[in-house]
Amino acid sequence: MEAEPLSKGLRQANFLAQSQDAPNLQRWLRLELGGYFTSNSAMQNDVEVPDYRSVVGVHYDLYGRPLILPADLSFIGETRLRNDVEELEGLSISRENVIIHDPTMCQLIREHLNIEVYSFHFSAIHLRGIIGAIRTELGERLSELNLSESGDGHSSAPTAEVFQLRPNFHGIGVDLRALWRRWRGPK
Numbered sequence: 001m002e003a004e005p006l007s008k009g010l011r012q013a014n015f016l017a018q019s020q021d022a023p024n025l026q027r028w029l030r031l032e033l034g035g036y037f038t039s040n041s042a043m044q045n046d047v048e049v050p051d052y053r054s055v056v057g058v059h060y061d062l063y064g065r066p067l068i069l070p071a072d073l074s075f076i077g078e079t080r081l082r083n084d085v086e087e088l089e090g091l092s093i094s095r096e097n098v099i100i101h102d103p104t105m106c107q108l109i110r111e112h113l114n115i116e117v118y119s120f121h122f123s124a125i126h127l128r129g130i131i132g133a134i135r136t137e138l139g140e141r142l143s144e145l146n147l148s149e150s151g152d153g154h155s156s157a158p159t160a161e162v163f164q165l166r167p168n169f170h171g172i173g174v175d176l177r178a179l180w181r182r183w184r185g186p187k
Contacts, residue, residue: 006131006138007033007086013138016145025141032134035084049080052133057097057122059109067109067117076113079105079120081127085134092127 010033017025030042036049056078059067069076079102081088091098099119109117 005086005089006135007084007089009135010085010138013142016142020145022145025145028137028141032085035087036080036082049082050137051080052137053080053082053130054078055081055122055126055130057120057126059105059117060119060121061116062118067115073113076105076109081130085131088127088131092124092131094124096124097121098124098127 010029014026014029014033017029027042031040031047034040034042036043036047036053058077061067067076079100081100083091099121101119105120106117109115
């Protein structure tokens with residue numbers, strides 16, 4: 001059984017977050033769905049791209065020459081991806097290296113190291129790790145929702161039916177349909 005895309009699970013979780021009036025969760029979901037870009041209204045000055053979106057790779061110049069750095073500058077070979085989840089999912093299918101242009105990092109390297117770089121290359125396998133980390137983060141954030149009381153006064157706390165330790169159809173360790181049923185209650 002193939003898991004649903006994470007992007008679909010995030011959209012479903014966004015609907016749940018709206019119905020639960022959970023603004024912090026909604027903001028995080030909008031960042032993951034729209035990307036960590038200034039054009040995204042959820043991206044404010046206090047927001048940093050999370051650590052779990054980090055990938056390790058190599059910077060190259062326009063002629064395809066790699067930037068070789070001493071060990072004390074190895075942090076320059078790491079970047080946090082701002083792309084939305086759907087784009088990350090699409091890129092993760094590739095078995096090749098992913099090549100991106102990060103103008104901010106290129107400018108920092110030029111200013112501080114006086115070296116011109118143009119692109120950043122990393123293995124697509126790193127994207128699977130990022131997607132997995134976002135799934136984990138989603139599960140943790142959903143578990144923090146207060147679902148103990150629904151509109152009809154019965155308990156709708158998440159149970160083992162909702163939170164699963166093994167991969168499930170929804171691919172996020174959280175059965176969003178079961179969570180929705182528990183929140184909504186019997187008809």
